[in-house]
Amino acid sequence: MSVTIKDVAKLADVAPSTVSRVIANNPRISEKTKRKVKEAMDYLGYHPNFNARSLANRSTQAIGLVMPSSADKAFQNPFFPEVIRGISTIAHEQEYALYMSTGNTEDEIFEGVVRMVQGRRVDGIVMLYSRVDDRIMCYLQEQKFPFTVIGKPFKNAESITHIDNDNFKAAQEMTEYLISLGHERIGFVGGNLNLVVTIDRLLGYEKAIRNAGLPYKDEYIVHEEFLKEGGQEAVKELLALKEPPSALLVIDDVMSFGVLSTLNELGVSVPDDISLLSFNNVMLSELSSPSLTSVDINIFKLGYEAAKGLLECINTPDKPAKRVVVPFELVKRQTCSSVK
Amino acid sequence: MSVTIKDVAKLADVAPSTVSRVIANNPRISEKTKRKVKEAMDYLGYHPNFNARSLANRSTQAIGLVMPSSADKAFQNPFFPEVIRGISTIAHEQEYALYMSTGNTEDEIFEGVVRMVQGRRVDGIVMLYSRVDDRIMCYLQEQKFPFTVIGKPFKNAESITHIDNDNFKAAQEMTEYLISLGHERIGFVGGNLNLVVTIDRLLGYEKAIRNAGLPYKDEYIVHEEFLKEGGQEAVKELLALKEPPSALLVIDDVMSFGVLSTLNELGVSVPDDISLLSFNNVMLSELSSPSLTSVDINIFKLGYEAAKGLLECINTPDKPAKRVVVPFELVKRQTCSSVK
DNA sequence: TGGCTTTGTGTATACGCTTACTTAATCCTA
């Protein structure tokens, strides 16, 4: 059917193994033979069959991506494309391809990962999120399969290479910033509580609140999905309070978009009536009106480093796990102002 | 190392072929044996090796995605994540995985595709764009490799299954809409001219202009990259004209964002001074201020149908090529108004 | 009861490549 190593060998009048060695650029093959074989390859338009190679080799030159929900949900948040951009950059440099499993429910995703791993479809995995007691992460550890995590693993963080922002510190500083603007009633709009990033930021928020001697009120803490709808829900809850917050720390820009649109509908002005400080600084966060004041967590770099770390894991398996902390930076735009 | 079919065979006290048949659910195996083998598989935690399977099978259960530029550029435009969402949905339904090649230059991308195809890394390919005289498309046709195209193939459209909007009609109708609002100087901000979508929309625009008896002016036509920066460039050019347009038909929302931001910098008000009608209706297009009036081209469905078509190509190779036209719809928001 | 089909399972080979082991040829060195 397609051209194989044997065809090339026949044409070049050498053994198949020699062709294989030419492909691998084995130094034990003379320049002359190499040239001869290469000519034959070109002439026939030979390309190695990847499956055969992987099988013989036990390597696939592909890395798997695991998202918290199925791609079709996750891609609603620009965070993921952006992380993948970073991953893709490294992958390309090292000639790895990206492999995305699909699946809707948690079970399906888990099964997809098992297939990736057991089926040796990929050489390693980047987890694009970190969740409390995550089955997949446990499984990968059990299997000793190379993987890295974006975010802080809930357990065994020392033994898992992961790439993270210092979310605790970020949230603390941002809350302090809001406090410095005179806000005393600060709401926290978090994502799902089983995501470690939510927890870390919530703790940072709490720390700042307590440090400042402000009351830490449960009703100011709301958790919703990482989507626009989540933001909309959150606002409704918070504004229904008898003493609604004067500032909101929102864990994700897309949620902030939702917050913004709902506030707009309700006729609440940002930042005059309520300030908004958001996280992620997604590509489009400057577009909303008012444009979002947001913490740039350097999503691209998170992905880039995660892929880089993964390739290190793959290439030098006994290298100790490491933690890479990607710096963050507040980008001030229009949604924060001091209390009047 | 990992559990193979042989291990299962040994434990279940049958031949490896029997195990293989159990996996394939071959009716010639007795229920009793099936049960016995399945127990052994469960006990050992057996999972088929995908590479071995693919090799024996000549199928990979993976579909390849080809983007116009490398993932790390393409993902800057929400169009691509959204298409992939659609693709991913079908892929998941049929247990296919997605495979993304990486590469920066055109050559690298081409090489990536060749490797995907020759290396049998995927069973078929979805081209996420359509370009004039595209090398990759030619190659795939030559190789008779299953693929579908999002957009209209420049050549041989009849013999290639493709999913498209009626871009000609869309652009024509939209231009007519602007004309109906009283605009007579309408600019066209296109993407790269070697993209078929640009051409089609430009032709539709021209048709409407000529039908209305308006002058078709070259200086009103600008082509830039499908990015924010492209939109910014475009505006600068158009506003430098002695008689700048009073309305702009912009081929992509992200470009529109650029247009908007530049107009804002220049103190030009939208829609009072200039109207903007955009394409794609990307998820965030309602967020800009003013929010974009944009043509919803149903990106998700483009992806969904493309994947569906591809799987048909793969499963029934001699099925004739088809063209799927995805409907569009104007979503009116705040960037269009009638001429004062 | 012999010969025929049907049913269930095993044997052996192929898929295309890698690589440990072997062999053949060439080159030194004493």
Add this chain to the structure above:
DNA sequence: TAGGATTAAGTAAGCGTATACACAAAGCCA
């Protein structure tokens, strides 16, 4: 110039699965 060292290429055995073919057992009918 014999014998060891070096270099270059070939042989063959996998990698884990699928499947054409072979074969044995069982069932059927005359």
